[in-house]
């Protein structure tokens with residue numbers, strides 16, 4: 001590991017070239033990530049707080065609204081419970097192949113059931129059934145038990161309509177800070193931080 005060393009040379013982040021709206025800037029970088037054909041450009045590491053303890057895991061960005069980042073999950077999962085108790089969270093986009101990361105800090109709220117419904121219906125049937133078959137984050141005795149839960153759910157939906165489980169849906173994260181990080185040579189990276197102040201975005205540069 002000590003010998004793994006990479007110089008970052010792919011780009012720069014200069015105040016003159018960035019948008020004054022961090023969502024516009026995010027969309028530009030997201031488009032770059034899409035075009036670069038990296039695996040799962042919408043991967044983001046969601047960190048939430050369990051009492052005093054931090055907790056992290058990957059989720060997928062599924063919608064970018066005017067001023068919110070949306071992902072879907074099980075509301076009864078660890079993250080679901082943590083966000084309900086404490087909405088403060090961060091989202092980190094690790095676009096390492098582009099020598100970039102974006103960190104979003106904000107508060108998560110549950111989106112409307114209508115919006116969750118619409119997205120649920122757009123998922124493949126197998127994923128819809130999967131949402132019923134798994135009590136996410138709960139222990140289970142064996143893989144066999146999980147496979148049996150899936151079979152039971154499949155059986156059930158042969159005779160019943162496949163609706164969204166009430167415990168499954170979206171969270172929208174409204175940021176108060178968004179940081180854009182671009183790797184530069186000699187570890188002198190560019191870090192541009194947007195902070196929401198009186199409903200407008202203040203821009204500052206951080207030392208690497």
Ligand SMILES: Cc1cc2nc3c(=O)[nH]c(=O)nc-3n(C[C@H](O)[C@H](O)[C@H](O)COP(=O)(O)O)c2cc1C
Pocket residue numbers: 040043055056057058059060061071072073074077078079080136137
């Ligand atoms: C590439 C990738 C994408 C994932 N996307 C999601 C997602 O969109 N929603 C989700 O609930 N879990 C997703 N997961 C699984 C989570 O990382 C996690 O294992 C699960 O949500 C349970 O987390 P929790 O116990 O902390 O609540 C994904 C995992 C990976 C590796």
